[in-house]
Amino acid sequence: MRNRLMGSIPALAAVLIFALLLRAQTPGQPDAAKARTGAPTVDLSGVWEGNMGDIRWATYSFAPEIPPMTPWGKQRYLAAKPSYGPRAVNDSTDYVNPTTGKDVGCLPPGVPRIYIQPFVFEIVQTPGRVIELFEFDHHIRQIFTDGRQHPKDPDLTWMGDAIGWYEGDTFVVDTIGFNDKTWIDRAGLPHSDQLHLIERIRRPSSDALEIKMTIDDPKAYTKAWSGYRNFKLRPTWNIEEFICADNADYNEEFINKGGAYSSPKPSGQHAKPATPNT
């Protein structure tokens, strides 16, 4: 009996090895995809603050170069009036960071731009869902990790439709379904409603978070391009209140009455405060 059992072990091993080889060679099953799981394999929870050191371009974008654009993208880029970056203007009508009193600036910056806004965000991991709580205007983002797929024809929204999964030490977020009302960054890089954003989020050390992103938008760019942003953990901080309506007071007082953004005056003369908007 024992001899018969021993004799079958090599046969079983051969079958097992064959099955594994067959599985490995099956097309469309890359290793990363096999390791996908909805259950957290890395702890990303905490309050995170942007940490890009003295890199100037990082105050307004995710990459140092301006990516090659389609004619549609270029047109949108040149029409933008950002308050940051190579094309910054003093009379920006950017509805997130306006430098005119015409706009209070309460519309959402959208994703990924919201990561550049100079306020912290918190990651909360729950079963089936990862939640990003942004201090800036208290925006929230839900990333579903329960195995669902994107809707076939999603409604277009500011934050998009986000699904995510874990691959070892990396949380991957796949987002589509954006409206085209936002910019990629604070410098006016455009995107369309065809934007497909992929984020790979890691924690390279206990107090650091890294988000690498691929921006794939065939309507706006001639090819997909990559950017990144690093964050540091703020273990003693909480998300604080940010009420956008306060910005109305600020705009009225500093932008309108302060007069710094009104037309330049000849040297030696003080500018009269701009007329407040009604």
Add this chain to the structure above:
Amino acid sequence: MKAKLLPLLGVVFGLLMVSGPLSAHHGTGAFEMEKLTTLKGTVTKFEFINPHALIYIDVVGDKGDLEHWIAESNSNNHLHRGGYDKNSLKPGDQVIVTGHRAKNGAYSLELQCKECSVTDLQGKVLLGYYV
């Protein structure tokens, strides 16, 4: 034309390099970021608000006339984390304010830089820059 433009571009690039990054809510193109301006005056109002705290300061000008200045610091959230609060400045405080003035000559100061601050007349920092 090209030969004239090139040195100009060099100067612009140089200024960009000197002025360094800022984590502000809006751009800084309207301010003299390469130069610091210092004022001595009296606080008339302090608003601890988002996206930027506002400090109102009355300054006696060269000819004895009263100038009403307004300075913006960082957001109340950032300042709070740096240990400042709504009581850090009070009306009547005698202060020295250092920041970047508006390029157009308006009585506006931008206080978002590491060298920017509001101190009392002895130099004690009442409101510093944070993050």
